[in-house]
Amino acid sequence: MKVFSVAGYHHTGKTTVVIELIKELKKRGYKVTSIKDIHSDKFTMEKIGSNSWKHAQASNDTVIARGLSETYQIWNRQLTLNEMLSHLDSDYVVVEGMKSVALPRIICAENEVQLDELVDGTVFAISGIYANDHDKFNKLKVFKSKEDIKGLTDLVIEKVFPVLPLPKLECCGECGMNCREMVAGILAGRNTREDCKTDRNLDIEIKIDGKNINIVPYVQNTLKDVIKAYFNNLKGYNDGDSIDIKIRK
Ligand code: SF4
Structure with a gap:
């Protein structure tokens, strides 16, 4: 499964980029799912007092709520990326947010100050508001989310590789690096996905x-x-x- 993230500050155009990428990847025949990371302790899919909420209160564990047109599975805790991925079966997973995990990233930004802060070796493209007036940032190409979506999707297909087994900060170090360095190495062509040793463990x-x-x-x-x-x-x-x-x- 190939996984990448679209990251950046609030109101920089991340969701628009994610939506356009999902549509274009699907148009090209790929199975695509997405993960939206939400930073609000008020967020809940549940309605307090509903019957499924009462199930969750009673079991303090996973609850499935089945309706006529939608079914939700609700965990009463925050899942790790690997836990979420273990429930998915897709060609591509687009993650909106989750800055700390080691994934190839597209950064959405408003200006150079944000880009200077957020861009590192794990970034392979820039988009969002910054693309309204720029087509390059250092050596990275900048894509307008609607007009240039075909070019951005081509780059996703070229650059994104099967997700590393431990894409989190506490990596195993078996390869002599951490996972973020491995992502940067693969994107720069210094490493290949096969250099990750942990798939064998x-x-x-x-x-x-x-x-x-x-x-x-x-x-x-x-x-x-x-x-x-x-x-x-x-x-x-x-x-x-x-x-x-x-x-x-
Ligand atoms: S061996 Fe793989 S999982 Fe372990 S640190 Fe290297 S890239 Fe990450």
Whole structure:
């Protein structure tokens, strides 16, 4: 799954860029989902006093609210990016916000002061209000969210790679860098996605003819859950035991 973020300060045009990118990627046949990071402690999808709210109060755990045209799954806590991704199955995930995670980023800004503060090696394009009067910032191309959306989408397809397994600040360091440095290295062409060592240390390891196969967290979790559910019924298996399966030719 390829994941990138559109980040920047409030009212700099992030949502417009996200919407146009979703539409253009979908037009090109990709399956696209999006994540909107919301910085308000007042935000809730629930109506206090509703029946589903009462379910959540009683269980203090996940609640699914099913209506006639929409179904919501509500967790009573903030999920990590990896947890959210494990529930998605898309070609591209567009994240609006989440500045601290190690993802390739498009920055939306109003002026150079904001760009000087926000642009680092993880940024591959600039857009938002700044694009009204500029077409370049240092070496980065600046895209108008509507007129230049085809060019920006081409760049997303060229630059964005399968998400790193630990795209957070506390990285494993197995590659000799942190994940943000790896993102910057890949975007600059100094590294490749295969330089991330941790894909080989995920919870579930699959080899085909002895060759390690990288699997995205969504598939990994699904496969792990199915296998564990089966083994839970077998005598001799205790939750947490490791399982080795080999299918011969
Ligand atoms: S090995 Fe991968 S997950 Fe670990 S720090 Fe490097 S890039 Fe990040």
